Amino acid sequence: MKTAAICTIGDEILIGQIVDTNSSYIAQALNGIGVKVGRMESIADDRTQIISSLDNLLKCCDIVIVTGGLGPTKDDITKPALAELSGAAGYKEDAEQLAIIEQILSRRGIAMLPVNRAQAQVPDTATVIPNKLGTAPIMEFVFDEGRYGHKAVLYSMPGVPFETIAALDDVMQSIKSHFDTEPILHQTICTFGLAESVLAEKIADWEDSLPEYIHLAYLPGTLTGVRLRLSCYGAGSTERAAEFERTTAQLKEMLGTYVYGTGSDSLQSILPHLLQCPPQSAYQETVAVAESCTGGLVSNLITSVPGSSEYYKGSVTSYSNEVKINLLNVPEEVLEQKGAVSRECAEAMARGAACLLDTDYAVATTGIAGPGGGSEEKPVGTCWIAAAHRNPSTGETEVFSRLVQSASKSRKVNMERFAANALNLLRLVIGQKLL
Amino acid sequence: MKTAAICTIGDEILIGQIVDTNSSYIAQALNGIGVKVGRMESIADDRTQIISSLDNLLKCCDIVIVTGGLGPTKDDITKPALAELSGAAGYKEDAEQLAIIEQILSRRGIAMLPVNRAQAQVPDTATVIPNKLGTAPIMEFVFDEGRYGHKAVLYSMPGVPFETIAALDDVMQSIKSHFDTEPILHQTICTFGLAESVLAEKIADWEDSLPEYIHLAYLPGTLTGVRLRLSCYGAGSTERAAEFERTTAQLKEMLGTYVYGTGSDSLQSILPHLLQCPPQSAYQETVAVAESCTGGLVSNLITSVPGSSEYYKGSVTSYSNEVKINLLNVPEEVLEQKGAVSRECAEAMARGAACLLDTDYAVATTGIAGPGGGSEEKPVGTCWIAAAHRNPSTGETEVFSRLVQSASKSRKVNMERFAANALNLLRLVIGQKLL
Numbered sequence: 114m115k116t117a118a119i120c121t122i123g124d125e126i127l128i129g130q131i132v133d134t135n136s137s138y139i140a141q142a143l144n145g146i147g148v149k150v151g152r153m154e155s156i157a158d159d160r161t162q163i164i165s166s167l168d169n170l171l172k173c174c175d176i177v178i179v180t181g182g183l184g185p186t187k188d189d190i191t192k193p194a195l196a197e198l199s200g201a202a203g204y205k206e207d208a209e210q211l212a213i214i215e216q217i218l219s220r221r222g223i224a225m226l227p228v229n230r231a232q233a234q235v236p237d238t239a240t241v242i243p244n245k246l247g248t249a250p251i252m253e254f255v256f257d258e259g260r261y262g263h264k265a266v267l268y269s270m271p272g273v274p275f276e277t278i279a280a281l282d283d284v285m286q287s288i289k290s291h292f293d294t295e296p297i298l299h300q301t302i303c304t305f306g307l308a309e310s311v312l313a314e315k316i317a318d319w320e321d322s323l324p325e326y327i328h329l330a331y332l333p334g335t336l337t338g339v340r341l342r343l344s345c346y347g348a349g350s351t352e353r354a355a356e357f358e359r360t361t362a363q364l365k366e367m368l369g370t371y372v373y374g375t376g377s378d379s380l381q382s383i384l385p386h387l388l389q390c391p392p393q394s395a396y397q398e399t400v401a402v403a404e405s406c407t408g409g410l411v412s413n414l415i416t417s418v419p420g421s422s423e424y425y426k427g428s429v430t431s432y433s434n435e436v437k438i439n440l441l442n443v444p445e446e447v448l449e450q451k452g453a454v455s456r457e458c459a460e461a462m463a464r465g466a467a468c469l470l471d472t473d474y475a476v477a478t479t480g481i482a483g484p485g486g487g488s489e490e491k492p493v494g495t496c497w498i499a500a501a502h503r504n505p506s507t508g509e510t511e512v513f514s515r516l517v518q519s520a521s522k523s524r525k526v527n528m529e530r531f532a533a534n535a536l537n538l539l540r541l542v543i544g545q546k547l548l
Numbered sequence: 549m550k551t552a553a554i555c556t557i558g559d560e561i562l563i564g565q566i567v568d569t570n571s572s573y574i575a576q577a578l579n580g581i582g583v584k585v586g587r588m589e590s591i592a593d594d595r596t597q598i599i600s601s602l603d604n605l606l607k608c609c610d611i612v613i614v615t616g617g618l619g620p621t622k623d624d625i626t627k628p629a630l631a632e633l634s635g636a637a638g639y640k641e642d643a644e645q646l647a648i649i650e651q652i653l654s655r656r657g658i659a660m661l662p663v664n665r666a667q668a669q670v671p672d673t674a675t676v677i678p679n680k681l682g683t684a685p686i687m688e689f690v691f692d693e694g695r696y697g698h699k700a701v702l703y704s705m706p707g708v709p710f711e712t713i714a715a716l717d718d719v720m721q722s723i724k725s726h727f728d729t730e731p732i733l734h735q736t737i738c739t740f741g742l743a744e745s746v747l748a749e750k751i752a753d754w755e756d757s758l759p760e761y762i763h764l765a766y767l768p769g770t771l772t773g774v775r776l777r778l779s780c781y782g783a784g785s786t787e788r789a790a791e792f793e794r795t796t797a798q799l800k801e802m803l804g805t806y807v808y809g810t811g812s813d814s815l816q817s818i819l820p821h822l823l824q825c826p827p828q829s830a831y832q833e834t835v836a837v838a839e840s841c842t843g844g845l846v847s848n849l850i851t852s853v854p855g856s857s858e859y860y861k862g863s864v865t866s867y868s869n870e871v872k873i874n875l876l877n878v879p880e881e882v883l884e885q886k887g888a889v890s891r892e893c894a895e896a897m898a899r900g901a902a903c904l905l906d907t908d909y910a911v912a913t914t915g916i917a918g919p920g921g922g923s924e925e926k927p928v929g930t931c932w933i934a935a936a937h938r939n940p941s942t943g944e945t946e947v948f949s950r951l952v953q954s955a956s957k958s959r960k961v962n963m964e965r966f967a968a969n970a971l972n973l974l975r976l977v978i979g980q981k982l983l
Contacts, residue, residue, distance in 0.1 A: 127585045129575030130765060132567060136590070140564030150562040151597070153590035155571075162587075299563070308656065310663050332560055333708075342565065402844075402865070408851025409837075409844035412865045416843025419919055419959055427871040430837070430847045430863040432856070436905060440864075440875075470871060484854055494655065520655035521681060524854055526710055 114346065115148045115292050118170040121155040122163060122182035122191050123272060135180050135277045139270075142281045147294040147349075148176060158182055163194040171256060171265045176288055181272030183232075183249035192236070195269055199254045201236035208233075209243045210250040217248060242268075242283050247276040253287060266291050298348040300361045303374040305338030305537045312339050316367060326353060327360055335529040336414070337379060338537070370546045373537070380536035381414045387543045388424050388474075396505075400539070402428035403441055403466035403477040405453065406496055410532040411478060426470045431462065441465030452491070454480050459497035460512045467501045467510060476500045476539040480517065482527040494519035496531040500542040513538065513547050550583045550727050553605040556590040557598060557617035557626050558707060570615045570712045574705075577716045579779075582729040583611060593617055598629040606691060606700045611723055616707030618667075618684035627671070627687075630704055634689045636671035643668075644678050645685040652683060677703075677718050682711040688722055701726050733783040735796045738809040740773030740972045747774050751802060761788060762795055770964040771849070772814060773972070805981045808972070815971035816849045816856075822978045823859050823909075831940075835974070837863035838876055838901035838912040840888065841931055845967040846913060861905045866897065876900030887926070889915050894932035895947045902936045902945060911935045911974040915952065917962040929954035931966040935977040948973065948982050 119136045126133050133155060140150045151174060156166050163182070170177045182191030196204070211233035218225055232248045235241055242251040252269040268284050270277050288294070304312065309331055313320075320329055326347055332340040341364065345357035365372050374383050388398040402412045412428035415421055429440050434453060437443040443461040451457045462477035480496025487493040499514035517534045519527045541547045554571045561568050568590060575585045586609060591601050598617075605612045617626030631639070646668035653660055667683045670676055677686040687704040703719050705712050723729070739747065744766055748755075755764055761782055767775040776799065780792035800807050809818050823833040837847045847863040850856055864875050869888060872878040877900040882892045897912035915931025922928040934949035952969045954962045976982045 126572075127575060127588065128579055128765075129572040129577075129585075130767065132569050132572045133588075134567050137561070137564040137567045140562055142564075144563050150564075151592060152601070153562065153568075155588035157586065166587075301565075308658055310661055311658060313663065314661060328559075330559055332565065342560070342563075344563070404844075404847075407848075408856075409839075409847025409849075409863060409865070412839075412844025413842075413848050413963075414844075416865070416867065417960065417963070421843075422867055425867050427867040427875075428844060428863075428865040429875075430844070430851070430865075432851065432860050432862040436862040440904070469875070492655075518655055518657060520652040521710075523681065523710055523714070525852065526681075528848075528852070 115175040115294055116151045116173075117143050117148045117176035117178065118151055118174040119153045120166060120170060120177060120179045121153070121272070122158060122179060123155075124158055126155045127157055135272065135274055138274070138278050139178055139180070139281065142285055143176070143178075143288075144297055144299070146285050146289060147296040148288065148292075149297070158190055160190050160194045160197075163191060164198050167194075167198055167267065171261050171267060175263065175265055175292060177265070177267045178284070179267065179269045180277055183269065183271050191269060195252065195254065195267075196236035196238070199236060199238040199256075199267075201238040203237050204234045205237045206233050207235055207241040207243075207250055210241055210248075213243060213245060214248045239269075242280065242287060244271055244276055244280055246279050247271050247273055249276075251280050251284065255291070264291070295346075296348045298345040298354065298357055300343045300345075300357070301332075301376050302341045302343070302361070302364055302368070302372055303338065303376075303378050304341065304368055304371045305373050305380065305533065306371050307339065307368075309333045309339050312341075312368075312371075316364065319363060319367060323360065324356065327357060335526055336533045338373070338533065370541065370544075373540055379414075380533060380540060382418050383540065384415065384418065384543075385420065385424060387540060390424065397424060398474065398543075399424050399426050399472040401426050401466040401470035401472040401475040403462040403475060404428060404430045405432065405437070405462070405477075405479040406482045407478045407528050407532045407535065408432065408482075410528050411476065411535050414532060414536065426472050429466060429469065437462065440469060442468065454491050454495060454497060456497050456499070456514050456516070459499035460501075460514050463499040463501035463512055463514075464510055467503050472503070473505065474500065474502055474539060474543060476535045478531050478535050480527075480531055482524045482531070484522050484524055494521060494527055496527075496534070498531065498535045498538050500535075500538045502542055513542050550610040550729055551586045551608075552578050552583050552611035552613060553586055553609040554588045555601060555605060555612060555614045556588070556707070557593060557614060558590075559593050561590045561616075562592055570707065570709055573709070573713050573716065574613055574615070577720055578611070578613075578723075579732065580734060581720050581724060582732045583723065583727075593625055595625050595629045595632075598626060599633050602629075602633055602702065606696050606702065610698065610700055610727060612700065612702040613719070614702065614704045615712055618704065618706050626704060627669075630687065630689065630702075631671035631673070634671055634673035634691075634702075636673040638672050639669045640672045641668050642670055642676040642678075642685055645676055645683075648678060648680060649683045674704075677715065677722060679706055679711055679715055681714050682706050682708055684711075686715050686719065690726070699726070730781075731783045733780040733789065733792055735778045735780075735792070736767075736811050737776045737778070737796070737799055737803070737807055738772065738811075738813050739776065739803055739806045740808050740815065740968065741806050742774065742803075744768045744774050747776075747803075747806075751799065754798060754802060758795065759791065762792060770961055771968045773808070773968065805976070808975055814849075815968060815975060817853050818975065819850065819853065819978075820855065820859060822975060825859065832859060833909065833978075834859050834861050834907040836861050836901040836905035836907040836910040838897040838910060839863060839865045840867065840872070840897070840913060841915040841917045842913045842963050842967045842970065843867065843917075845963050846911065846970050849967060849971065861907050864901060864904065872897065875904060877903065889926050889930060889932060891932050891934070891949050891951070894934035895936075895949050898934040898936035898947055898949075899945055902938050907938070908940065909935065909937055909974060909978060911970045913966050913970050915962075915966055917959045917966070919957050919959055929956060929962055931962075931969070933966065933970045933973050935970075935973045937977055948977055
């Protein structure tokens, strides 16, 4: 399998001012053509460091992709470093990129300055892949076996994310023209409700029996639950691809209702698929939310899905008891006798929201996000969640509730954990997975 | 100046499944104590590669911070690699971390498994810094001059971002105990309402006159506005520190009401300071929210502040016209004649929320977050926001509204931009900064 390294150049990443998102897109593209990314590096705008780092990466990798350091301003020194590394005798002007630069500048109504024209200059050792969206060309440098003991190709790409992303296809095509690559398959199974260690215990035997070409990784997150990523190497073989499909199906079956989706699914993105939606059904089911401790997060997650206005009517954030009583119809006795953080209050809130907003389903949260508050009986991290279903044929409302206990003292983590558990309960109730 | 490297371990970054945000936080923290980050690396969960990469980094840096690869599941191999690198003779159990693990598991109602207990085991060459929020301890390894020609310290931190962030202070303290670092002063001025380029134009002369030891960085964010970070190098000198204070005060004065805070202030965290709060006042002012296009985000931001239940009563997310009419009392004629995305609707929503939830202030949003929807007249990115103030002595309600126009097609970016503008309008209305 061919290996690659990604190297990002620029001080703004090293001082923590910006997060490197480019490398992630490049890695996905490389994986997609069967190239394994062995390492990523971020280094400073420093000529010596650039040359020595790239030289080291070319020694151990077939492909090196460099981003950044190509702007027109004087702090960018990637191009001369690449000229030196590749042993260029001089620079040449690339006519195609020059035409693109002229076009971009004239569209912005800016006159061409020498610094702009210089961007079309590349070391004479480079082959240019035009950057259609920006002024800095993509440069390809090929190093033969004599230099590093293996053929190696280096691509220098601009650092601006949308330019990088737009040029990725061209770069991948170029890589495929230099190397025979073998595809890798990825499949992600999204689970909710089992802690990482419990999940690992549950699938230990299955995991031990995986063939060496199938890899498993655990990706836990407070909002996502534990996502399991399976990777199949050498998936050009039909036997391996078939075995991968079987293995993935086995895992899904073993985990049953803990599985809520695959790939980039989230607990909120699956809602439209769970609810009866036209044209499959003549009737569009709807959802409402009542929130206390999650303060709007559940509603925000649901509405983060484009088109959610089709099935989502809205929410009430009842941060005071007054609002719980007046809007959500929580009985005063419940608040007095059981408190706001109680099964009874959560259930009343869910019923109240479904009734007030006239929806088929409603989900409610009431708990203590911390860091302050809480008591011995109800410590920070305690939350009651409830989901209500109004049966349109009988007119009856069923309510299901659960206690969530989070060990975290972080307000944000607790809010996320409570909100995710609420969406998970809603999923189980809609899918009739709860008895 | 001492130098550091940050190394992230885990296949999920190399295949592009997750973006490395930890390194950015760590770099900021290191900068804050006067340590310069020279490089960042992401490498695979591979024992040989881990050892050789860390060995190389320790050769050229004083401090190496490693994150990730410490989970309880078997794909994590950082710990044995660190044991080998540091020449450990065996493992020891850390009692303090074990107690934390027990606590975390018991709060979640999970039984302690051997894999959990093993997390409290560390190489005997390590000093443990307890991870209070998670099960994997932070490990410190000190290498004396004999090994690398200079004293070097390596810290292994968990990969879960909130655990990493929470432990950063302890790690920085430990670094300061090992090395003399030269203080850098940082001051951040938080502004809202001016685009980055307009702001830069406005302060260009002031910026040009800065002494070479004071640096300015622009940190724009959709939720935060443009934050300006001033850094003073060599701030051990009292003259420099005094000049830094003067310079910072000048900048604040120039920007007037565009400045909403300093340091880690946010548009939501300043609310309790703006509202009349006991004991300064006999009367606690309160806030409510009505949201359409922001879907709960404004409410979620307000409640992300600990103690917000003192002044925040709650919100209504009116994702359907029905809810706008029935709960928020938006006149049907407004929706028919002006539409839901209109000044009139936003103002009615703000009035309605203040009345329904019986608060002194209310803020409302109604717009088109996209990516779908919109029209030529009201394209994606259009949002009306309004803030209402009920005067308790006169009983009158004043309403202020603004149009927000975002050029983004991203639902998330637009929601954030709308929500931040709503909070900013609320700030200006509470502070009586609007005419």
